[in-house]
Amino acid sequence: MAITVDPRHNHLLAALPDAEWQRWLPQLQWIELPLGKVLHESGAQQSHVHFPTTAIVSLLYVMENGASAEIAVVGNEGLVGIALFMGSESTPNRAVVQSAGQGFMLGAQVIKDEFTRAPVLHLLLRYTQALITQMAQTAVCNRHHSLDQQLCRWLLLSLDRLQCNELVMTQELIANMLGVRRESVTESARKLQKLGLIRYSRGRITVLDRPALEKRSCECYAVVKKEYDRLLPAGLPPGPPNFRR
Known part of the structure; x- marks a missing residue:
């Protein structure tokens, strides 16, 4: 599989203001995301946030008996690890790669420090709102459709x-x-x-x-897509960044 060398194939990274982009770029780490790789377990401390570029990650709720169900999917539109800037370093969900690909990761302390900066705060909060909409709509869909x-x-x-x-x-x-x-x-x-x-x-x-x-x-797909389109920027900025793995 060819290595994706442009972090801005992830839409959140593509939308960063230039000052934030220049600070983040040296700290972004390229990562291979094979099928089935667990990015974090339920209740475990998260050391990084992950920005998929060509992979898809499922967020799963795991019950006491081991049964699980997907509550959201994350791909090149977002990130895995919102708990790190929402006041917690762990989450009751498991994150597992459902479609193999690549992505980038950023250390937990870096993202927490950056979250105090206004431009990043607004961008990541908009993404969090869209992800919560997806989770809620998934619950409704699983119950009624x-x-x-x-x-x-x-x-x-x-x-x-x-x-x-x-x-x-x-x-x-x-x-x-x-x-x-x-x-x-x-x-x-x-x-x-x-x-x-x-x-x-x-x-x-x-x-x-x-x-x-x-x-x-059902209408659930259209509801989720409309919210992502409303809250988040789409597409990539012109020209590739000077990034090397």
């Missing part, structure tokens, strides 16, 4: 955080994210494939008809 609709929402949110229309994902992992049985995911995926919306083969899901997938999804 069908598994078919939940799967469509999950696929769309994941694709928004990638630069392609293909996901490398097993049905078992999807079931773990949605908190359902693997057989139920298999049945829903077959329906979508029969309708020509996706192609699923050997752990790879390719979206063939995104507009149709959006129509089949």
